[in-house]
Each structure stands twice: as C-alpha cells, then as structure tokens.
Amino acid sequence: MAAFIREVEDVAMALRHAVLAALLDEELSGYQLAKAFGLGVANFWHALPQQLYAELARLERDGLVSGREVVQDTRPNKRLFTATDAGLAELERFAATANKPSFIRDDLLVKVQAADHVAAGALIEQLAERAAFADAKIELLGGLLRKMRGGMSEEEFLRHGERIGPYLTCLRGIAFEQGNRDWCRRSAAILEERRTAHARG
Amino acid sequence: MAAFIREVEDVAMALRHAVLAALLDEELSGYQLAKAFGLGVANFWHALPQQLYAELARLERDGLVSGREVVQDTRPNKRLFTATDAGLAELERFAATANKPSFIRDDLLVKVQAADHVAAGALIEQLAERAAFADAKIELLGGLLRKMRGGMSEEEFLRHGERIGPYLTCLRGIAFEQGNRDWCRRSAAILEERRTAHARG
DNA sequence: GACGAATAGTCAGATTCTTGAGTATCATGG
DNA sequence: CCATGATACTCAAGAATCTGACTATTCGTC
Numbered sequence: 001m002a003a004f005i006r007e008v009e010d011v012a013m014a015l016r017h018a019v020l021a022a023l024l025d026e027e028l029s030g031y032q033l034a035k036a037f038g039l040g041v042a043n044f045w046h047a048l049p050q051q052l053y054a055e056l057a058r059l060e061r062d063g064l065v066s067g068r069e070v071v072q073d074t075r076p077n078k079r080l081f082t083a084t085d086a087g088l089a090e091l092e093r094f095a096a097t098a099n100k101p102s103f104i105r106d107d108l109l110v111k112v113q114a115a116d117h118v119a120a121g122a123l124i125e126q127l128a129e130r131a132a133f134a135d136a137k138i139e140l141l142g143g144l145l146r147k148m149r150g151g152m153s154e155e156e157f158l159r160h161g162e163r164i165g166p167y168l169t170c171l172r173g174i175a176f177e178q179g180n181r182d183w184c185r186r187s188a189a190i191l192e193e194r195r196t197a198h199a200r201g
Numbered sequence: 202m203a204a205f206i207r208e209v210e211d212v213a214m215a216l217r218h219a220v221l222a223a224l225l226d227e228e229l230s231g232y233q234l235a236k237a238f239g240l241g242v243a244n245f246w247h248a249l250p251q252q253l254y255a256e257l258a259r260l261e262r263d264g265l266v267s268g269r270e271v272v273q274d275t276r277p278n279k280r281l282f283t284a285t286d287a288g289l290a291e292l293e294r295f296a297a298t299a300n301k302p303s304f305i306r307d308d309l310l311v312k313v314q315a316a317d318h319v320a321a322g323a324l325i326e327q328l329a330e331r332a333a334f335a336d337a338k339i340e341l342l343g344g345l346l347r348k349m350r351g352g353m354s355e356e357e358f359l360r361h362g363e364r365i366g367p368y369l370t371c372l373r374g375i376a377f378e379q380g381n382r383d384w385c386r387r388s389a390a391i392l393e394e395r396r397t398a399h400a401r402g
Numbered sequence: 403g404a405c406g407a408a409t410a411g412t413c414a415g416a417t418t419c420t421t422g423a424g425t426a427t428c429a430t431g432g
Numbered sequence: 433c434c435a436t437g438a439t440a441c442t443c444a445a446g447a448a449t450c451t452g453a454c455t456a457t458t459c460g461t462c
Contacts, residue, residue, distance in 0.1 A: 014306070017311050017315075018311045018314070021311050022314070024317075024318050030410075030411070031409065044314045045307075046304035048450065048451090049410095050413085050450085051448080051449065051450085053410095053412070054412095072409095072410095075410075075457075076411080076457055077410080078409080078410060078411085079410090088318060091315050091318065091319060092318075092320065095312045095319040095324060096323045099309045099312070099327060099331075100308065101331070102306070102307035102309070102310075102381075104303070104377055105247055107215050107218075107300035107301065107303070109244070109246070109303075110219045110295075111295070111296045112370055113223070113245045113367060113369075113370045114221075114222040114225055115366035115369065116225075116364050116365060117289060118292060119297070122297045126300060130300075159394065165313055165318075166314060168384075171384065171387075173305065176377075179376045180303075183369075183373045187369050187372075190369070191365075197360070214417090214418090216419090230439095230441095231441070232440050232441070248419085249420070250440095250441080251419090251421095251441095251442080252420090273439090275428070276427075276428065276439055276440075277426070277428080277441080278440080279440060279441090280441095403462100404461100405462090407458100407459085408457100409457080409458075409459095410457085411454100411456090412455080413452105413454075413455105414451105414454100415450100416450080416451075417450070418447100418448080418450085421446080422443105423443085423445105424443075424444105425443105426439100426441090427438100427439080428438085428439080430437085431435090431436085432434090
C-alpha cells in the first residue's frame with residue numbers, strides 16, 4: 001500500500017505567505033497576528049482571527065512555522081510562532097511567482113458610482129467618515145514609521161536601515177490612505193456643492 | 202400549507218449592488234459587464250464573468266433588473282439588462298447602510314514585506330512591471346474621463362455635468378494607480394540602491 | 403462583587419470568489 | 433480554407449473568506 005503524503009500545493013495562497021512574511025522578523029502569537037491583520041497594522045494583507053489560527057495550524061503541520069508554548073500566570077497561555085528555514089524557502093519561491101494585479105473592491109465606491117441616483121446626504125456623511133478613518137490610520141502608520149526609523153532620518157533609514165520591507169509596505173499603506181482621504185474630501189465637497197446648487201437652482 | 206417565499210436578504214452583498222450601480226445608466230449585456238468588471242473599466246469593483254452571469258440571474262429572479270433579448274444576425278444573440286425601480290430602491294437602501302473599511306490585499310505587498318529575506322532582483326522586476334501596468338491603466342482611465350467630460354473642462358463637469366458618480370469613481374481609480382506607480386518606482390529604486398551598495402560594500 | 407473589556411483561542415456553516423472546462427457563432431488574416 | 437480571436441454564455445467544483453457563536457482566564461472599575 002502506498003503511503004499518502006500530503007504535498008504542499010504550489011498555488012497562490014497569499015494569506016499563507018502573508019503570515020509567513022509577518023513571522024520572519026518577529027515571534028508572534030495567533031492573537032497578536034490577528035490584531036495586526038485585523039484593523040490597522042499589517043498594511044500588506046487583511047484577515048480575521050479564525051483565518052489566521054487555521055492558517056497557523058496548516059503552516060505548522062507543513063513545517064513552515066514552528067510554535068512554542070509560553071506559560072503565563074497573569075494571562076492565558078499562548079503559543080508563539082516563527083518561520084522555519086522551510087518557511088523562508090517557501091517565501092522565496094513565492095516571491096518569484098507572478099502576481100495578479102490588485103483591484104479595488106470597496107462598498108463606498110459602489111455607492112459613489114450610483115451617486116446620481118441615490119440620496120446625497122448619506123453619501124456625503126459616509127465620505128466624511130471614511131476620510132476621518134483614513135486620517136486616524138495615517139497617524140497610526142506614521143507612528144509605526146517613526147518607531148521603525150528610531151533615531152534615523154527617513155532618507156538615512158531607506159539607505160541603511162535594516163528591515164526595509166515592513167517600512168516600504170507601511171509607506172504604501174499611508175499613501176493609500178492619503179489618496180483615500182483626499183478623494184473622499186474632494187468628492188464630498190463636489191457632491192455638497194452640487195446639492196446646494198440644485199436646491200437654489 | 203404555507204407558500205415558501207424567497208425573501209431578498211438584507212446583508213451586504215456588494216457585488217449585487219455593484220452590478221445594479223453599473224446598470225443604472227446603461228443597458229448592458231452580461232458579456233459587456235464582464236469586460237467592464239474584468240481588467241479595466243469598472244474602478245469600483247472587480248469580478249469574473251461567471252460571477253456576473255450568476256449575479257444577473259439572481260437579480261432578475263428578484264426583480265431588481267430586467268433583461269430583454271436582442272436578436273443579432275451578425276453575432277450570437279444577447280440579453281441586455283437594466284435596473285428596475287425595485288433595483289434602484291434596493292440601491293438606495295444599500296447606500297444608507299454602513300460600509301466596512303476597505304483593505305489592501307496584494308501579493309506584491311506581501312513580497313515587499315519580506316524584502317529583507319528574499320532575492321531583490323525578482324522583486325525589483327515585479328515592481329517595475331506593476332508600475333508599467335499602472336501607467337497603462339492611468340492612460341486608459343484618463344481616456345474614459347475625457348470621454349465622460351465631452352467638451353467640458355474638469356471643473357465645469359464636476360459642477361454641472363450629469364452622471365458624476367462614474368466620473369468620481371474613475372478619479373479614485375486613477376489616483377489609486379498613480380499611488381501604486383509612484384510607490385513601485387520609489388521602492389524599486391530604493392531596493393536597487395541598497396543592492397548595489399551592498400555589492401560594493 | 404458584579405460587569406465589561408482584553409487576552410487567547412476554537413468550531414461550524416454560509417457566502418463569495420476563483421479555477422477550469424465547455425458550447426456556439428461569426429469575423430479576420432494569412 | 434483554416435486558425436485565431438471576439439462575441440455570448442454556462443456548468444461544476446474547490447478554495448478563500450466571512451458571520452456568528454463558543455470556552456476560559458484575568459484586569460480594571462464602579
């Protein structure tokens with residue numbers, strides 16, 4: 001009888017690689033990963049806790065990360081994970097594969113697409129909310145950048161700093177949110193002006 | 202015996218609303234929708250043909266769009282769809298609901314996150330590719346904007362043009378791709394400089 | 403001392419999205 | 433005349449993601 005060996009698939013599975021990438025520099029628990037991939041820090045991917053715990057289990061099963069139990073008396077025990085050599089090799093393989101273009105998929109844009117046919121008030125409000133959210137995230141990410149830079153200037157860090165990867169993805173996150181904020185504010189202003197012009201007209 | 206009535210769910214289902222939004226201004230076939238939601242035009246959402254045909258069937262079943270057969274002798278027959286009044290009402294309801302923040306999910310960012318641990322060459326190449334793709338899309342979308350504006354200046358169109366919704370989402374698409382392009386070029390330059398500095402060092 | 407929030411994690415189920423393979427007709431170029 | 437590609441659409445199956453509900457401990461606070 002042949003043994004059934006579960007082979008690691010060679011398809012995309014970007015979440016798997018996102019988790020691996022996060023575990024290259026830091027040893028993290030599922031819970032910490034979940035916070036990073038939830039609202040906020042990990043600007044290169046987004047996922048829910050359930051996905052991350054499941055992915056960690058698969059990664060450990062496949063030998064791409066290794067976990068160690070940490071006993072805590074003040075909090076529930078936890079397991080900290082790091083990428084193994086096999087994990088790093090898998091990431092290297094992944095880095096050489098083709099990537100599909102990234103597309104926008106956003107509720108708010110759908111609503112704006114329909115702006116000529118729906119109530120302007122709610123839309124303007126939501127655009128303002130989103131802009132505020134973007135501002136908050138920009139500040140959060142700005143703080144992260146400062147922390148990564150330490151004492152260095154940005155130019156110096158970009159030339160000689162270690163761990164440039166997370167810095168670059170963070171920069172993209174900030175630029176994305178700035179674009180978001182600017183577009184939201186501008187669109188809200190335009191819709192507002194058209195609304196009042198129409199009301200007067 | 203009670204009749205089983207299939208009620209329209211009140212959950213998010215953004216693809217459904219994206220299709221509805223696209224069918225507000227234009228009468229389109231599934232095939233045309235598929236081209237718009239595939240690579241390129243519809244900057245507010247992305248979907249594959251199979252999803253769109255399935256969604257159109259559901260939308261028609263629920264009375265939110267109506268289709269009419271168009272017989273063609275030069276090409277296969279097609280069905281053109283438009284949003285119904287019920288569809289518009291559904292979109293209005295949707296426009297008033299809360300939206301979840303939009304997150305980036307991008308293979309290339311995952312790879313850049315791991316930039317300190319993987320080969321720089323492939324990464325730089327992919328960043329250049331992505332920048333070129335962004336350039337192409339910017340041009341495509343710029344053309345769309347000009348077409349929508351007709352003879353008007355941008356300022357004039359934003360004030361008085363009809364169908365501002367698609368124009369605004371197109372602006373967001375362009376800004377997104379510009380952000381993408383700039384970040385890709387800058388990141389590639391930084392990685393390149395660090396690589397040559399290391400090689401010399 | 404009860405209550406909510408944070409830490410740490412798990413399970414089941416449904417929905418959504420992607421992959422892959424088809425059907426059929428007509429136009430165009432070599 | 434044959435191959436390629438565009439138009440127009442369908443079916444099945446699997447992977448990824450999301451919703452919602454759970455367990456359990458500890459910290460702060462009212």
